[in-house]
Amino acid sequence: MTGFDRVAMVDWSGGNDTGPRPRKDAIWMAEAGKTPVYLRNRVRAEQALSDLIADALENGQRLFLGFDFPFGYPAGFARALTGRADPFAVWRFLAERLDDTPDRNSRFHLGAELNRRFPGIGPFWFNALREDIPDLPRKDIRAGHGMAERRACEQAAKGAFSCWQLGGAGAVGGQVLTGLPVLHRLRHRFPEQIAVWPFEPLTRPVAVVEVWPSLINDVVRQVQDAGVIRDAAQVALLAAAIAALPPAVLATMLDVQSPEEGWIFGLGHEDTLRATAAELDKSALL
Structure with missing residues (x-):
């Protein structure tokens, strides 16, 4: 069960409130097909994530939700x-x-x-x-x-x-020390609705997945050259690229066994991710 109706990515930050004006090195969230959203602190980010999950569940939609920090530590x-x-x-x-x-x-x-x-x-x-x-x-x-x-x-x-x-x-x-507590609370706020990859089978409506936008760095740089904030470009491009993957390719990328340490989505399939991201209409994303 790997088909998703919605795909969203989050660029996390372990720092303090970054103020009202959108800036780099802050929290950014983007859903495929929508403009990236600047979130100035983790309180606002957690509320935005909760709202996103609740909306997907209310509408009977499957949500792929990516976060750019490790979900586990080295074995032991x-x-x-x-x-x-x-x-x-x-x-x-x-x-x-x-x-x-x-x-x-x-x-x-x-x-x-x-x-x-x-x-x-x-x-x-x-x-x-x-x-x-x-x-x-x-x-x-x-x-x-x-x-x-x-x-x-x-x-x-x-x-x-x-x-x-x-x-x-x-x-x-x-980011790990400040991000994992948020994911812990979301799992308990929506019991039996969230599956965390690759620790759990993706049989629930929401899949929470570890990502690393650097896998598509070459494409992100092209957008950055146009003056776009890197964090915003990363989440927008990665969300759109994952949403554009054929179901069979997505299923292959999610076929990972790592029950303790976790894994980076798309690792080993970088060429496919980059090629998909490169084909996107960048002007429509940002």
Whole structure:
């Protein structure tokens, strides 16, 4: 069951409120066939996501909903942290501990708390705050923590960052710590309506899928050259490209087994994604 009526993508951010004026390095959401939407903080983003899911369910539509951050950590992390090799146990753990408001969040302190549960130094690192945080190194001096540096999919994805780095250009660790609690709440707000890929069979109306817009970077650059905000271009192009995939091709891309670490949608099929994105009418997307 892989056919979808609607496809939407979200470019996440682990930072604070980015103000009323649309800008880069913020949260952007785009549904295929619609103009990208700027969301200045995670409170607004979570409400927008809830509204989108509720609307799809009310209208009997299947929704493919992509997020650009890892849904899991390298193998062994979930069991070491929660006693179970269950990514959803990690989601709950983070949701119960992260303090998050539009103007501040505790992702760096949470990283330090997680580090204290492992031997040695790490696995999390990078502190962007002025205050020093015990057990969270500013630089990568990690050692002896026992975790692999990357998931299997990140080893295969050229340029992908490790989920342990909590800040810095291109880093994704902060998005994971702030994004997974939101996904946890959405799953419980819509019980039995959301399936998370590739952890669950996609037999429910809403599929929540890990994506990485960098897989279509070459096409995104073409739109960027016209002065479009990169984050907006990424979500618009990726949503439209996935919506345009033939059902059989989409089914092949979703045929992945990775019950603990998760996977990046489209990895190994980059040429197909890029070719589909390249054929889109870009002027109609942004």
